[in-house]
Amino acid sequence: MSGHDHGEDGVSRRKVLECMTWAGTGVLWTITGGVPRSLGIIDSAEAATATAPGMSFLQISDSHVGFDKPANPNALGTLEEAVGKINAMPAKPSFMIHTGDITHLSKAAEFDNAERIISQTKLDVHYVPGEHDFIDEEVKLYRERYGRGTKGYGWYSFDAGGVHFIGLVNVVDLKAGGLGNLGAEQLAWLEDDLRGKSKSTPIVLFAHIPLWTVYPQWGWGTEDGGRALEYAKGFGSVTVLNGHIHQVMQKVEGNVTFHTARSTAFPQPAPGAAPSPGPMKVEDARLRSMLGVASINFKQNEQRLAIIDTPLQG
DSSP states (O other), X not given: OOOOOOGGGTOOHHHHHHHTTOSSOEEXXXXXXXXXXXXXXXXXXXXXXXXXXXXXXXXXXXXXXXXXXXXXXXXXXXXXXXHHHHHTOSSOOSEEEEOSOOBSSOOHHHHHHHHHHHGGGOOOEXXXXXXXXXXXXXXXXXXXXXXXXOBTTTBEEEEETTEEEEEOOOBSSOOGGGOBBOOHHHHHHHHHHHTTOOTTSOEEEEOSSOSSOSBGGGTBSBTTHHHHHHHHTTSSOEEEEEOXXXXXXXXXXXXXXXXXXXXXXXXXXXXXXXXXXXXXXXXXXXXXXXXXXXXXXXXXXXXXXXXXXXXXXX
16 A cells, blocks of 8 residues: 555545455556556445446456355355346446356356356356366367357457457466466467557456466466567556456556456465465355455546456455
8 A cells, every 4th residue: 555645535544544454345446557556445336436437347257166165165156146246336337357267167057057147247248268167078168158259269359448358368288387378379369469559559468367477386377478468568558357366466567467356256375375276265254255356447548447356245
């Protein structure tokens, strides 16, 4: 937290610091010219209202529908809670992205259940796969549902509200230790996709495994992610959204802001805090404070994105 006083916005620095002890809060970030500025920790309803004037979209991740181990015996139920939170937002987002691991074991019934719940948001949803979505023997169930009109294993781009969105797939041909990999074909496509775009166009890249190196010992990074980021380097505003690690982590490098999202299913340990990654059992009372959704806002001509993380329970 910076030492700035936010009293003029009705939220004093002291109050912000007090709010940090809440379980149910969201952190609102604005990004101007690639540099993030925290507006403080605010109630999720206030945060949703604050983003209403601009184009906003939601990110959910790591639903793991079908997971039923002690870390969360009812992952479908917590996905339903996340959808309920989305439907209760005072300002309806423009659309939603899902950054992978929709399912836990790539079973048809798991994809069906996920679709049944997520469709209740009545939002357009843009998906990228996680490694758990490519477990089926013929690796076809994800692509049959979500791969139409995409390239390769499911990469694509689209434009919305003056922002260029690029969905990448880095869960095929994982490298040593489980590191993500984009591959030469997808990188060539990405370079071509960005060629000719105005450098003032805000860019949002989203993929399952972080494109930046979070903790390589656990495979939390993408081996050739740096090459993808090189292609985006000349743009004034670049935001990279990922899942996979089931916790919020952010960093800024020049014009690029990186953000990983919570899971709606179960938490994982902080990097290096356990012998290995994986579902982390916490007290039942704490579980929902470690799961959640993120909303992102963009205002035309302001080169700014605001990211708000909201736990399922406060």
